[in-house]
Amino acid sequence: MRCLIPAAGRGSRLARVAEPKPLAPLLGVPLIERVIRTAARAGVREFCVTVGHAAEPLRRHLEALGPRLGLDIRCVANPDWEAGNGTSVLAARACLGEGPFLILMADHLVDERTVRALLRRAEAGHTHDLLLAVDTDLGNPLVDPDDVTRVRLEDGRITAIGKGLAPCDGYDTGAFLAGPALFEAMERAWREQGEPSLTAAVRLLAAEGRAHALDLRRAVAADAFWIDVDDARALRRAEEALLRRLRNKATDGPVSRWLNRPLSIRLTRHLARLPVTPNQLSLATFALGCLAALVMALPGPLALALGGLLAQASSVLDGCDGELARLRFQESDFGGWLDAVLDRYADGFLLAGLTWHVYAATGAAAHLLVGLLAVTGSFALSYTADKYDGLMRARLGRGAPWRLGRDVRVFIVFLGAVLNAALAALVVVAALMNAEVARRIWVARRAAAAA
Amino acid sequence: MRCLIPAAGRGSRLARVAEPKPLAPLLGVPLIERVIRTAARAGVREFCVTVGHAAEPLRRHLEALGPRLGLDIRCVANPDWEAGNGTSVLAARACLGEGPFLILMADHLVDERTVRALLRRAEAGHTHDLLLAVDTDLGNPLVDPDDVTRVRLEDGRITAIGKGLAPCDGYDTGAFLAGPALFEAMERAWREQGEPSLTAAVRLLAAEGRAHALDLRRAVAADAFWIDVDDARALRRAEEALLRRLRNKATDGPVSRWLNRPLSIRLTRHLARLPVTPNQLSLATFALGCLAALVMALPGPLALALGGLLAQASSVLDGCDGELARLRFQESDFGGWLDAVLDRYADGFLLAGLTWHVYAATGAAAHLLVGLLAVTGSFALSYTADKYDGLMRARLGRGAPWRLGRDVRVFIVFLGAVLNAALAALVVVAALMNAEVARRIWVARRAAAAA
Numbered sequence: 001m002r003c004l005i006p007a008a009g010r011g012s013r014l015a016r017v018a019e020p021k022p023l024a025p026l027l028g029v030p031l032i033e034r035v036i037r038t039a040a041r042a043g044v045r046e047f048c049v050t051v052g053h054a055a056e057p058l059r060r061h062l063e064a065l066g067p068r069l070g071l072d073i074r075c076v077a078n079p080d081w082e083a084g085n086g087t088s089v090l091a092a093r094a095c096l097g098e099g100p101f102l103i104l105m106a107d108h109l110v111d112e113r114t115v116r117a118l119l120r121r122a123e124a125g126h127t128h129d130l131l132l133a134v135d136t137d138l139g140n141p142l143v144d145p146d147d148v149t150r151v152r153l154e155d156g157r158i159t160a161i162g163k164g165l166a167p168c169d170g171y172d173t174g175a176f177l178a179g180p181a182l183f184e185a186m187e188r189a190w191r192e193q194g195e196p197s198l199t200a201a202v203r204l205l206a207a208e209g210r211a212h213a214l215d216l217r218r219a220v221a222a223d224a225f226w227i228d229v230d231d232a233r234a235l236r237r238a239e240e241a242l243l244r245r246l247r248n249k250a251t252d253g254p255v256s257r258w259l260n261r262p263l264s265i266r267l268t269r270h271l272a273r274l275p276v277t278p279n280q281l282s283l284a285t286f287a288l289g290c291l292a293a294l295v296m297a298l299p300g301p302l303a304l305a306l307g308g309l310l311a312q313a314s315s316v317l318d319g320c321d322g323e324l325a326r327l328r329f330q331e332s333d334f335g336g337w338l339d340a341v342l343d344r345y346a347d348g349f350l351l352a353g354l355t356w357h358v359y360a361a362t363g364a365a366a367h368l369l370v371g372l373l374a375v376t377g378s379f380a381l382s383y384t385a386d387k388y389d390g391l392m393r394a395r396l397g398r399g400a401p402w403r404l405g406r407d408v409r410v411f412i413v414f415l416g417a418v419l420n421a422a423l424a425a426l427v428v429v430a431a432l433m434n435a436e437v438a439r440r441i442w443v444a445r446r447a448a449a450a451a
Numbered sequence: 452m453r454c455l456i457p458a459a460g461r462g463s464r465l466a467r468v469a470e471p472k473p474l475a476p477l478l479g480v481p482l483i484e485r486v487i488r489t490a491a492r493a494g495v496r497e498f499c500v501t502v503g504h505a506a507e508p509l510r511r512h513l514e515a516l517g518p519r520l521g522l523d524i525r526c527v528a529n530p531d532w533e534a535g536n537g538t539s540v541l542a543a544r545a546c547l548g549e550g551p552f553l554i555l556m557a558d559h560l561v562d563e564r565t566v567r568a569l570l571r572r573a574e575a576g577h578t579h580d581l582l583l584a585v586d587t588d589l590g591n592p593l594v595d596p597d598d599v600t601r602v603r604l605e606d607g608r609i610t611a612i613g614k615g616l617a618p619c620d621g622y623d624t625g626a627f628l629a630g631p632a633l634f635e636a637m638e639r640a641w642r643e644q645g646e647p648s649l650t651a652a653v654r655l656l657a658a659e660g661r662a663h664a665l666d667l668r669r670a671v672a673a674d675a676f677w678i679d680v681d682d683a684r685a686l687r688r689a690e691e692a693l694l695r696r697l698r699n700k701a702t703d704g705p706v707s708r709w710l711n712r713p714l715s716i717r718l719t720r721h722l723a724r725l726p727v728t729p730n731q732l733s734l735a736t737f738a739l740g741c742l743a744a745l746v747m748a749l750p751g752p753l754a755l756a757l758g759g760l761l762a763q764a765s766s767v768l769d770g771c772d773g774e775l776a777r778l779r780f781q782e783s784d785f786g787g788w789l790d791a792v793l794d795r796y797a798d799g800f801l802l803a804g805l806t807w808h809v810y811a812a813t814g815a816a817a818h819l820l821v822g823l824l825a826v827t828g829s830f831a832l833s834y835t836a837d838k839y840d841g842l843m844r845a846r847l848g849r850g851a852p853w854r855l856g857r858d859v860r861v862f863i864v865f866l867g868a869v870l871n872a873a874l875a876a877l878v879v880v881a882a883l884m885n886a887e888v889a890r891r892i893w894v895a896r897r898a899a900a901a902a
Contacts (some may be wrong), residue, residue, distance in 0.1 A: 334899035337838055338892060344834055348827035356819070368807070368819075376648055378800035379830040383795055441789060448785035
C-alpha cells in the first residue's frame, strides 16, 4: 500500500517557524517526518511525497530519511501546486500505481491506530470508494473550530463537506483511503469547477454516494489522536498534546504519576530540542544517582539532605530517557533494558550510601543488616516485577496507583534524607520492599493454584 | 483421539515389586501414570484402560487420577485377559469409538515427542492402516535383546514381526496408531490361529501390506526415549535413564554441569521416594543458604570453611527441586520463579556473610564496598540473565559451558572460604560478575544495532 503525502503548498501561517512548513520541528522531529514515521509503524513502506514550494530542502531531507528508516520515499514535483492541493494527487498518479492508496497530510499529526484501521479496511476490499477518517467528537479541544473542514454524515456516507458547514456531524482529519476514482473526481473538479482541491473532489464523490466515513471514535479508539498544525499556536498545542500523552504509562507508580512524571515531562520538552540521545540520558541519570549515593554517605545532616535531593532529582530525570525515546520514535528494547539495569545499580548504591551514613554515625552492625535487607528487598522487587506485572496485567488496567516500585523507594530515601531520619527511611524501605515481595509470591501462588 | 492402554495382564516378572505391575512405582510415580501423563502432555485427553488381573487397585488409582489431571480415563473390564493382550483391544472396542486411536503399553515408557508424532500422522489422515513406532537404533542400550519384539521393514512397511527375528531392522516400541482394521485382524488371529495378541494381529496386517512403521530415529528425534519395563532390572535401567535425562539443562553453567548436577541427581534419586514437594525443597535449600551465610559471618577460619561447605551444599541441593519436579511431572512456572527469587535472597545473604567475615576482621570500609559491588553485580547478573539467554539462545545450543551464573558464584565463595581467602573470593566475585554484566550490555547493544 502506497501513501501519498501532499507537501507542495506554501503553509504561509507557519512561515516564520520553518520554511517549508513540513520541516517545522515539533519537539525535535519535523512535522512530515512524524507523519511518515507514524505511518511506517502502522506498516506503510512506500511513500509518494509531492513537492512544490521550497522543494529543495524538503527533497534533501526526505532523500536522507528514506534510507535511514528503510523506507521507499519518492519525491514527485508538482508544478501546479499554486492551483490547489488536489493538483498533488494528479501529479502523483504515476507514482501511486493502480490500486488503492492512502493519503495523509504533511501537517496533520495522525494516530498510528488510525492508519492501521484504514489499512485494515483496504485489506478487507474497500478498494474503489473513498474512505475519510472523520472525528465525530465535536468538542475535541485540539480542533480549531474556525479552520477545520467539517462533514455531514448519513449511514456512514459523507453527504456534505466544507469549512463553513453548520450543523455538522464531524471533522475531516486529513487521513484517507482512496482509489483511482479520486483521480477522475479531481480532474472533473478542476475542469468543471476550476477548484482542484481534495475537498472539491470529495464533494463530487459524496454527491454520488461514493465517499465513506471511518468514525475515528468508534472504529479506531475513543482516545485516537489527531491535530492539524496550521500556525504557531497549533504547533504549541500539538506539543502540549504529545507531551500529555507521555503521562499514560501503565506501570507508573504513585510517585511517578503525581510527582516525577509531571516534572520529567517539563524537562523532556526542553531536552527534545537538544542533540542528546535517550541512552545518553540513561547514563547521565545513572551518574547523578551515583553522585547522590556518594554525597549521602558523607557525615552530617547537610550532606544527607543534599544527597537525598540529588537522589530524587535522578528519579525525576529517570523518566526523561523513555519520554524522549517515545517522542522521537527512538524506543528500543535495548534502551529500556539498559535503563533498567543501570537503575538496579543506582538502587544498590543509593541504599548503600544511606546505610553507610547511618552506620558511620552509630557503628551498630544491626544497621548494616537493615541496609542489606533494604538492598536485597529492592533488588528482589525489581526481579519480580516482570512476572508480577504479567500476572496483574488484567487487573492493572491503566495505571497502577499503588504499585510499589523504584519511584516509591527513592522517594522514601529522599524524605528520610531531608528529614534527617536516615535509619527510619532504611527500615521502612527494608520492611516495605520485602513485604511486597512476599505479597507478590503469595499472589503468584494463588494465580498458579487457580490455573 | 482416544488412547487404549492394555493393562489387564499379570506381569509376573515384576510381581515382587508391585501388584499389579502397572502400579509399580518408578521414582515415585507408577508406571501407568507416567504413560498417561506423558500422553496427556502430548495432547491426549481420553483414555481407555483395560483391566483384568488385580483389577481393583488399578481401577481405584485411575479413578482418582482422571479428575486430578482433568482427563477422561475409563476402565474397561477384560474377562479374557489370560488368552492374550489382543483381547484387550477387542474388549475396549466400544470405548474406542469409530475413528483411529492410539495404543500405548502400560509398561513401556514413551517419549512425549513420539506420541506427538503419531498424533500428527493421525491428523494428516493416516486413518485406516496401522502405524507402529519402530526403533531403528539396533544398538540402543535400553533394549533387552532377549525380550524385545523385532520387526523387518521394507519401504516403510512392516514385513515381519516376532521375538526371534534375525536379522531385523528395528524394535517394536509398543506405541501404535491403529484403526478399525485392527479389530478385524485381531478377531481373525484369535479365530484362525488361536493367538489373540497384538503381534499376531500386526503380522496379519503386515501380510496385506497394511502395517506401517514410524521410524523413531528419523521421524521423531535421534534421542527419542523409550523403554520396556518388564522386570526389576529393567525398572532400575529405566530409573537410570530418567535420571540421566535430567543432565541436559541448556542454562547449566560449568560448575552445575560437572559438579553440582551429578551430585544433585544422586540426591534426587532418593528424594523422589519421599513425600516432599519441589517447592518444599526450594524452601529447604534457601534455609540452608541462610544458615551458610550466618556461619560464614562468624569469626575464625573454621566457621568460614564450614559456612563455605554449607553454601556449596545448598548450591548442589538447589538443583534437586527442578529435577524432582521434572521427574514427577510437577514443573510449574510458579515453582521455577519461586526458586529464582529465593536464590536471589540467598545470594545476597551469602555474599553479605562473607563480607562481614572480612570486615569484622579488618575494619576496612573498602571491604564493605567490595562486598557491595559483589552483591550488586550478582543481582545484576541474574537480572540480565533472561534477556541475555533470549538473545543468545541461537548461539547457546545445548549447554553453556562458560556461562557465568549462580553455580560459579557460589563455587568461588566456597573455594575462598575453605582456602581461608575470603577477601580474594569477594574481589573475584565482584570483578567477574560486574565484568560479565558489562559484557552482556555490550553484546545486547551489538545485537540491537544489527537488528
